[in-house]
Amino acid sequence: MxxxxxxxxxxxxxxxxxxxxxDDAHLHALVDGQLPPAAADAARARLDADALGRVAxxxxxxxxxxxxxxxxxxxxxxxxxxQAAERLQGQHERQARQARWGRWGGIAAGWMLxxxxxxGLHGHGSGxxxxxxxxxxxxxxxxxxxxxPEQRHPVExxxxxxxxxxxxxxxxxxxxLAVPLLSAQGFDxxxxxxxxGGDGARAQFMYQNAQGQRxxxxxxxxxxxxxxxxxxTPQRAAETAFQxxxxxxxxxxxxxxxxxxxxxxxxxxxxxxLAVATAVHQQLVKH
Amino acid sequence: MDxxxxxxxxPGLRRYARMLTGDRWAADDLVQDTLERxxxxxxxxxxxxxxxxxxxxxxxxxxxxQRRGMAALQVLxxxxxxxxxxxxxxxxxxxxxxxxxxxxRLPADQRAVLLLVTVEDMAYAEVARVLQVPVGTxxxxxSRARARMRDWMEEASSARPAPPPSPQAGTPPALRRLK
Numbered sequence: 001m002x003x004x005x006x007x008x009x010x011x012x013x014x015x016x017x018x019x020x021x022x023d024d025a026h027l028h029a030l031v032d033g034q035l036p037p038a039a040a041d042a043a044r045a046r047l048d049a050d051a052l053g054r055v056a057x058x059x060x061x062x063x064x065x066x067x068x069x070x071x072x073x074x075x076x077x078x079x080x081x082x083q084a085a086e087r088l089q090g091q092h093e094r095q096a097r098q099a100r101w102g103r104w105g106g107i108a109a110g111w112m113l114x115x116x117x118x119x120g121l122h123g124h125g126s127g128x129x130x131x132x133x134x135x136x137x138x139x140x141x142x143x144x145x146x147x148x149p150e151q152r153h154p155v156e157x158x159x160x161x162x163x164x165x166x167x168x169x170x171x172x173x174x175x176x177l178a179v180p181l182l183s184a185q186g187f188d189x190x191x192x193x194x195x196x197g198g199d200g201a202r203a204q205f206m207y208q209n210a211q212g213q214r215x216x217x218x219x220x221x222x223x224x225x226x227x228x229x230x231x232x233t234p235q236r237a238a239e240t241a242f243q244x245x246x247x248x249x250x251x252x253x254x255x256x257x258x259x260x261x262x263x264x265x266x267x268x269x270x271x272x273x274l275a276v277a278t279a280v281h282q283q284l285v286k287h
Numbered sequence: 288m289d290x291x292x293x294x295x296x297x298p299g300l301r302r303y304a305r306m307l308t309g310d311r312w313a314a315d316d317l318v319q320d321t322l323e324r325x326x327x328x329x330x331x332x333x334x335x336x337x338x339x340x341x342x343x344x345x346x347x348x349x350x351x352x353q354r355r356g357m358a359a360l361q362v363l364x365x366x367x368x369x370x371x372x373x374x375x376x377x378x379x380x381x382x383x384x385x386x387x388x389x390x391x392r393l394p395a396d397q398r399a400v401l402l403l404v405t406v407e408d409m410a411y412a413e414v415a416r417v418l419q420v421p422v423g424t425x426x427x428x429x430s431r432a433r434a435r436m437r438d439w440m441e442e443a444s445s446a447r448p449a450p451p452p453s454p455q456a457g458t459p460p461a462l463r464r465l466k
Binding site for chain 2: 024025028029032033034054057058061062064065066067068069072074075077078080081082084085086087088089091092145149248249267
């Protein structure tokens, strides 16, 4: 057998075969039916005894595994499995509906676009994501879903550099920020990151509790101009009471205070999330 | 979207997970975890892309994470396996047992590549996308998996008491196809 290195450096075998020996990758492709017919014929014609033996064994193993797989009977679907499948189906249908409405045609796609284009909600018109607070909380939920599972880089700047983090994000958001302390609620600050939002920069702070559950606080200016074409007065978005929003498995409480939007998101029960959101609000008001 | 799309994937996912884990209960646990993770991460799924490939990616991430750090060699209970196996598998019963046991002896990442290529009949590039590794890595894992399978199957057939003279006598499809 050829050295692994020669296989490693080769990409998927393609039609033109090397003039000399057939390499390992071509033998696999032959067994797996992944060579074009002409190339497969050419390869078969060139097999030496050693290659012939390998190919025959691999082929037999392939056929055996396929037969084994085809004959497996997984039995009745356990109820829990069926439920999970139904739930997933429901979410996909909801997403498909949203895509049809053309509002968020693929939230993840929009998110990728945001990195490239700076998420120009102004450019797309306010119809893209609803009234400013609604657009804001949706962006918060997406940002939560994107970064919450992150193992290696959940935050850009860690809590160890909290002063730097706060200075940096305050500067980028154009307003002094305070980072709420949520240790009383069991959540420690992990750090934060800067993100593009509908009306400019957004800050996301991430917290984690002892069970590894993560919540994020999403902060940024909510520009009332985005709603101007719908007759809203051209001023900063009005202050709002706590509002609740669900996006997939992510729940958020959000509010607007002095032109700044705040959204606390997590996969917590509503009451638990509300308790944390209340603590955040109280601390920010004091500040 | 077709109403039954996710439910349609279930039998295939379960059979595949059974081959990957070598255990019926572990397989259903893995599929359950996969669907639950998909529910949590559905915002990241790009509408219109291949749902099946995405579910396979989630399943492998879960499985390979679970297996990371565990010993590569997993003991398969031959008694259980024999009871579960259908009698009407074309090759000899012993050969099928050997094949399954060798499969479970492979390191998890090699087993995943071999199964995606063989039972799921995926193109190498598609396997690379599902497993989120370069195609070169797919090829080297496939190569190592097959080399090991071949060695072990050879050992198994020589160790078996009173082996049939030629288990595949009469129908060597691979050899015939090569002519």
